[in-house]
Amino acid sequence: MPRRSTRFEALPAFPLAEMKAARRRLEAEGVDVIDLGAGDASLDPPPAVIERLREVAGDNAHSRYPFQMGLPAFREQIASWMQRRFGVTVDPWAEVLPLIGSKDGLAHIPFAFLNEGDAAIIPDPGYQAYLGGVTLAGGDPHLVALRPENDFLIPLDELPESVASRTRLVYLNYPNNPTTATAPDDYFEQSIRFCAEREAVLLHDNAYSEIAFDGYRPRSILEFDGARDVAVEFHSLSKTYNMTGWRLGWVAGNRETIVALSKVKSFMDTGQFLGVQAAGVAALESWEEWVPGNVATFKRRRDAAVRGLSEAGFDAALPKATMYVWVSVPGGESSQAFSTRALEQEGVIVMPGGALGAGGEGFFRIALTVTEERMLEATQRLGRLQRDSAC
Numbered sequence: 001m002p003r004r005s006t007r008f009e010a011l012p013a014f015p016l017a018e019m020k021a022a023r024r025r026l027e028a029e030g031v032d033v034i035d036l037g038a039g040d041a042s043l044d045p046p047p048a049v050i051e052r053l054r055e056v057a058g059d060n061a062h063s064r065y066p067f068q069m070g071l072p073a074f075r076e077q078i079a080s081w082m083q084r085r086f087g088v089t090v091d092p093w094a095e096v097l098p099l100i101g102s103k104d105g106l107a108h109i110p111f112a113f114l115n116e117g118d119a120a121i122i123p124d125p126g127y128q129a130y131l132g133g134v135t136l137a138g139g140d141p142h143l144v145a146l147r148p149e150n151d152f153l154i155p156l157d158e159l160p161e162s163v164a165s166r167t168r169l170v171y172l173n174y175p176n177n178p179t180t181a182t183a184p185d186d187y188f189e190q191s192i193r194f195c196a197e198r199e200a201v202l203l204h205d206n207a208y209s210e211i212a213f214d215g216y217r218p219r220s221i222l223e224f225d226g227a228r229d230v231a232v233e234f235h236s237l238s239k240t241y242n243m244t245g246w247r248l249g250w251v252a253g254n255r256e257t258i259v260a261l262s263k264v265k266s267f268m269d270t271g272q273f274l275g276v277q278a279a280g281v282a283a284l285e286s287w288e289e290w291v292p293g294n295v296a297t298f299k300r301r302r303d304a305a306v307r308g309l310s311e312a313g314f315d316a317a318l319p320k321a322t323m324y325v326w327v328s329v330p331g332g333e334s335s336q337a338f339s340t341r342a343l344e345q346e347g348v349i350v351m352p353g354g355a356l357g358a359g360g361e362g363f364f365r366i367a368l369t370v371t372e373e374r375m376l377e378a379t380q381r382l383g384r385l386q387r388d389s390a391c
């Protein structure tokens with residue numbers, strides 16, 4: 001076996017890799033498994049998206065290399081949507097870049113900005129693309145635990161100066177995966193100031209901006225004064241439109257950062273299939289009419305999940321946004337041990353908080369990926385584990 005690089009060896013195991021194999025084994029044994037692990041909802045994309053792809057799939061022009069320019073109509077629709085949704089004006093040609101899912105940009109952008117010794121501030125727990133991109137680019141990932149006493153926000157003003165002075169990238173994600181936390185306006189303003197003072201790039205992962213409940217409306221970082229000087233924001237069609245496998249998203253904001261990421265990507269890929277980008281246009285066109293119904297489905301699932309968990313004795317708060325519920329592990333058990341018991345004893349897959357980073361220990365995450373009936377069944381099964389822990 002050839003020697004692997006030190007950067008590769010520094011990567012943690014990917015979450016749920018072992019549980020997927022365990023699921024196949026249990027299902028082969030006839031166990032009814034309820035999967036609440038990955039954020040991949042059992043829902044369909046908007047009908048207009050499917051129809052648009054059918055229309056263009058046979059068009060030879062859509063089979064050519066997209067390159068980083070992508071489909072002009074998709075860029076224009078992104079700019080239009082950002083204006084309609086957030087009141088933010090972005091130049092579709094200079095301040096927008098189509099992505100092969102937002103993960104593409106989040107993982108590749110460190111290659112443009114990090115030298116050895118440069119630090120990147122990463123939420124812990126958090127989306128593994130942040131840590132993976134920084135590690136493979138040779139930067140210094142500085143993980144900051146997201147704790148309840150800080151409202152699951154990164155306390156930037158508490159970073160040691162030895163780290164703050166070396167910071168070149170700051171990853172934020174609000175509404176947050178996995179904690180479901182939301183950030184107040186003054187926190188975004190503080191984050192912009194922090195990055196401006198250190199000439200760091202602020203990377204806001206806003207993948208859950210549209211899955212919000214009870215009148216809450218998440219904001220774009222680009223709405224705040226000074227953001228355009230330091231920040232870019234990542235969006236995805238995966239969760240909002242149930243298009244996880246389509247791999248389509250974008251980044252918008254600071255034009256110098258956009259140019260840098262585009263150059264990196266030009267060496268990594270040649271862009272997403274133009275037919276999928278055309279379908280993305282249809283998705284954004286359907287935003288006003290279609291998305292509220294999809295969010296209502298997630299709300300029903302959220303309500304069922306929290307009600308069922310609470311009745312089963314778990315400490316589960318009602319999230320204002322995202323497609324997750326963040327739950328305290330009962331009885332002082334490790335998150336991995338609890339999640340293993342949930343699968344082996346009850347046939348329920350949950351995400352152990354520790355698998356998303358050491359800062360997630362003490363919690364587990366469930367995804368709102370199944371019907372209310374299946375969700376209640378899952379919480380009843382988890383309740384049996386709760387009772388076992390108490391014995």
